[in-house]
Amino acid sequence: ETGVTQTPRHLVMGMTNKKSLKCEQHLGHNAMYWYKQSAKKPLELMFVYSLEERVENNSVPSRFSPECPNSSHLFLHLHTLQPEDSALYLCASSQDRGPVYNSPLHFGNGTRLTVT
Amino acid sequence: QQPVQSPQAVILREGEDAVINCSSSKALYSVHWYRQKHGEAPVFLMILLKGGEQKGHEKISASFNEKKQQSSLYLTASQLSYSGTYFCGTEASYDKVIFGPGTSLSVIP
Numbered sequence: 001e002t003g004v005t006q007t008p009r010h011l012v013m014g015m016t017n018k019k020s021l022k023c024e025q026h027l028g029h030n031a032m033y034w035y036k037q038s039a040k041k042p043l044e045l046m047f048v049y050s051l052e053e054r055v056e057n058n059s060v061p062s063r064f065s066p067e068c069p070n071s072s073h074l075f076l077h078l079h080t081l082q083p084e085d086s087a088l089y090l091c092a093s094s095q096d097r098g099p100v101y102n103s104p105l106h107f108g109n110g111t112r113l114t115v116t
Numbered sequence: 117q118q119p120v121q122s123p124q125a126v127i128l129r130e131g132e133d134a135v136i137n138c139s140s141s142k143a144l145y146s147v148h149w150y151r152q153k154h155g156e157a158p159v160f161l162m163i164l165l166k167g168g169e170q171k172g173h174e175k176i177s178a179s180f181n182e183k184k185q186q187s188s189l190y191l192t193a194s195q196l197s198y199s200g201t202y203f204c205g206t207e208a209s210y211d212k213v214i215f216g217p218g219t220s221l222s223v224i225p
Binding site for chain 2: 004035041042043044045048056058090104105106107108109110
């Protein structure tokens, strides 16, 4: 098993659909993150969870709803998305959060989302 | 606030050196460097904490000038495997790593 696993790898959904992205980390890390990567744009931080508690919501529209049931799993629930939400959604984890812990981010391979 | 990276793109021949720069307008706790190959996840290269340290990993090293809020990534004697997009991530707020736009590096034979 790789360190951070994301499913599905590809997802096509209509604007009225509801779907969920799943992320699982096998590294024993305490913090998990969702990033969005659009074409020709930098990685955008969406959400941060530490020990299953959401500690950051980076002004993300409510049509994106995260869930972290335990420190190994992270979900991103999607509903009534717009075509501009099409992007690569990356999950990451780190041992701890904050600069004093010197914790690098370990990324999954991402879910390529297309909204039609 | 997003850090600034330069150059946007660079093409090297094998064996040549390159420098990628990253700067922020805010005081930083740390700077992260990652490399992403097409269709793959970003991969961690190194973290530099404030204190002006320099780190190295084989032929890739980096420095962090805390006073100027600038970091540079040095790639020496480049190899074909170095090709990819290099991102710096800056930590100005606790636990919030903001990434730059990336520098596309292509190494050709």
